[in-house]
Amino acid sequence: MTAGGVVACAALLLPLVSAGPSATAERAPAGSLQQAFAAAADEYGVPESVLLGVSYLQSRWDAHGGAASVTGGYGPMHLTDARTALADAPHHAHGSEDARGDDARPARSVVEAALPKAGELPARLRTLERAADVSGIGAEQLRDSAWANVRGGAALLAEAQRELGMPAGQDPADWYGAVARYSGADDVATATAYADDVFDVIRTGQSRTTDSGQRVALAPHPAVAPEREQVRRLELRTADVGRTECPPTVACEWIPAPYEEFGAGDYGNHDQGNRPASQSVDYIIVHDTEASWDTTLKLVQNPEYVSWQYSLRSSDGHIAQHVPLEDVAWHAGNWFVNAKSVGLEHEGFLVSPDAWYTEAMYRASARLVRYLAKRYEVPLDRQHILGHDNVPGTTTSTIRGMHTDPGPYWDWAHYFQLLGKPFTPQAGPSSAVVTIRPEYSEHQPLYTGCVKAGEACAPHGSGAVRLHTGPSGTAPLVKDIGLRPGGQDSTTGVNDTGARASTGQQYAVAERRGEWTAIWYLGQKAWFHNPGTQPTAVGAQEAVLTPKDGLTEVAVYGRAYPEPSAYPAGVPVQAVSPLPYKLLAGQKYVVGDRVPGEYLYATTFDTAGHRVVRGEEMYYEIQFGHRVAFVKEADVRVLP
Known part of the structure; x- marks a missing residue:
């Protein structure tokens, strides 16, 4: 399935859990953030519901203490000033992980991506300076003051409305094109998907307490029917959907990763496959890129680099697909997991604690994951929807180099609420x-x-x-x-x-x-x-499991590989190497999937030599630490 041109109407959007307030919200106290939205809407002639809806999709009305987002966005309106954010942005090191995680061939490590230079930043990462120009508010105020930030965002919306030749009235439906412009997207599908999401928020309403302790509410406006044809006035490009495999509720673009041979016995940057006929897809892995969007795309198009199936842009939720789902990307640092997973990289180049992600990206990611989970019958739980930091090392020597993204500040609770599985x-x-x-x-x-x-x-x-x-x-x-x-x-x-x-x-x-x-x-x-x-x-x-009676300890593994007798001639036996941990008698761990030992032998550019080795010995996946692990079925007993 592909997503083309203008995406499906808002009625088809993934249902999201809403805490919509009543239509008769109480008057906001003086000096509150709620009042800031009302005052800015009145000053610039923007419907308050539109201003609140845009802000919710960007930041869920949070100000993040004046810190920048992963794309240099500041404040409730996510005004971008990546030049300032990059000036002192700390950079998270990837570590020494072998992205392929396969002992049968040389390691393929992730290199550190250079942060973009200020002069290379696109307009969508410099909206704060434009807001300063049209509002007359200083850049420092726009970054540090939530009130000023809301006014700056309102000024940008009003300017977009004027440029489109639309009336500055109070009917939210007239502002669809201005909202689409605010996304910063350069293609029709992404701008449309963004505006659809904003108007979905306006229709359903929202209410929450922000990170500064302020209660903000947007009353539902269920009858709003925007003029979606306004997007045509923006004169945006039509993205190449190519071979994309995406739900119709997101904006997807085909930017392929290369599959080419470039040296003696070396090729990149993924393996061609035939999933799910050859192997089941059991995991979806959440990453962050630790690079800007443009740098991310350059890296994944390098045959000597590594790969993943999808990249998601922070500012607007735009998705690029690089590797067909039937193929195996090199992203998780564990070959057993790579062979049975889909990798999602989320744009981000600022280290925690304020490397926050936009609501637009969370929503696009959740819709993509729901689509993938349904397609491959992947359970929506935390033993199948993993962070890169939940993937185990393959052997003892690889544990210390495993990646730690997306880290402790990824909001899993909100993500699973969007997935419909709170x-x-x-x-x-x-x-x-x-x-x-x-x-x-x-x-x-x-x-x-x-x-x-x-x-x-x-x-x-x-x-x-x-x-x-x-x-x-x-x-x-x-x-x-x-x-x-x-x-x-x-x-x-x-x-x-x-x-x-x-x-x-x-x-x-x-x-x-x-x-x-x-x-x-x-x-x-x-x-x-x-x-x-x-x-x-x-x-x-x-259900939980524990060592069988008579066993004082059980070995724990980072991958479920077959027993030696399962390997055919010509396929080297892969060691079933235990990790340094032990599951001791009397201890219990939550049970995940029961899986056969399995190994994808794919070490050559020519796929004719690829083989899937499947053994008779069975394993259980368990939640063992922060990362998952595997134990042999023969060593344990399952308790209800």
């Missing part, structure tokens, strides 16, 4: 299994190393909880012997996954004491603060 309680407070679920905006654990090693990051919402060796915030953090073979404690580093459980992940409860809950994690008890008044986990009902 993390809700399935059992009571004394359940034997829990789903990690802190309140993102209110849960702000201390992280370090966002700018300098050991230096505290700015306070910010997070979907991850920190794990201790005892029921106290002063107890040491649990150890990860894979990351630190010497037995050192884990740290509060923003890229340290050794003592972290993330929203949506499920664990077996080991013990409870007052406001603290212990779970089984990496072969040990791990405690997290879970007060009844502000819980960070909810009860769940899931």
Whole structure:
């Protein structure tokens, strides 16, 4: 299926969970953000609902403490000033991960992408300077003041309305073209999809408390029927949909990754395949690019680089597909996972804590994931929808180099709400299994190393909880012997996954004491603060497994490879190499898929030599630590 030209009407958009207020919202208190929207709408003649809808799609009305987004956007209106953001933007290092994660051929590592120079920035990343020109408000004010930022955004919308020759009236339907222009998109489909999303917000209404503690509401306007033909006045290009495989509710473009031979026995940057006939697609992997959009596209078109199926743009949710879904991209650092997954890279070049993502990108990503999950029957849960930081190392030697994106500031709770699978309680407070679920905006654990090693990051919402060796915030953090073979404690580093459980992940409860809950994690008890008044986990009902009677410990694996006897002649046997962790007697872990040992042998440019080796030995996927892992079925027993 492809998405072409103008995307489907808003009625076809993925239903989103809405907390729409009543049509008779209370008058906003003086000085509030709600009043700022009302005042700016009145000053520039923009319907308040349009101003609120655009802002919601950009930032969900958050100001992020004046910090820039991944594309240099500031404030509730996401006015972009990437030049300023790049001037002192810290850059997250990728590490030494082999993107292919295949022992049968030389490593293919991700190189560090250079940040774009200020002179190379497109207009969509410089909207703040345009807002300053048309509003007369200084750039610093537009970056730092939410009130000024809202006025700047209103000024841009009003200017777009004038340029389109449209009346500056109070009917939201007349502003469809101006909203499409505000997206910064250069193609018809993306501008249309963006405007459709804004008007979906206007129709359904929204209400939430922002990151600054302000309550903002947009009353529903269900009868609004915008003039979608206004997009034609923008004179935008028509993107090449080519071989794209996308739902009709997103804007997709075909920008292919190269499959070509460029050296003796070397080729790039993916493997041709025949999925799902050859192998099932079981995982969808969420990444961030750590590069700008233009740099990301240059990298994925380099045959000597690595690859992924889709890239998503932050400013407007535009999607580019690079690798057909039947083929295997090199993105997850684990060949078993690569062979059975689809990789989604989300644009971003600013390190946490304020590397926030736009609502436009979250929504486009959620629609794409829903489409992929339905197409391949992938369950919408956190053992199948993984962050790159949840993919296990293949062997002991690869654990320390595994990537840590999208990190502790990706809002998994909001993402799964958009997927239509919110993390809700399935059992009571004394359940034997829990789903990690802190309140993102209110849960702000201390992280370090966002700018300098050991230096505290700015306070910010997070979907991850920190794990201790005892029921106290002063107890040491649990150890990860894979990351630190010497037995050192884990740290509060923003890229340290050794003592972290993330929203949506499920664990077996080991013990409870007052406001603290212990779970089984990496072969040990791990405690997290879970007060009844502000819980960070909810009860769940899931099957768990434990070592079979008589076994004191069970080996844990980073990939489910076949037994040696399963390999045919001409295909080298791949070692079934255990990780340094142990699943000990009496411990329990939540069960995921039951899978056969499987290995895709694909080391040549000519696909005639590719083979899928499938064994008889079965494995279970488990939530073992922050990353998933595998155990042999023969070693464990499953408990209801």
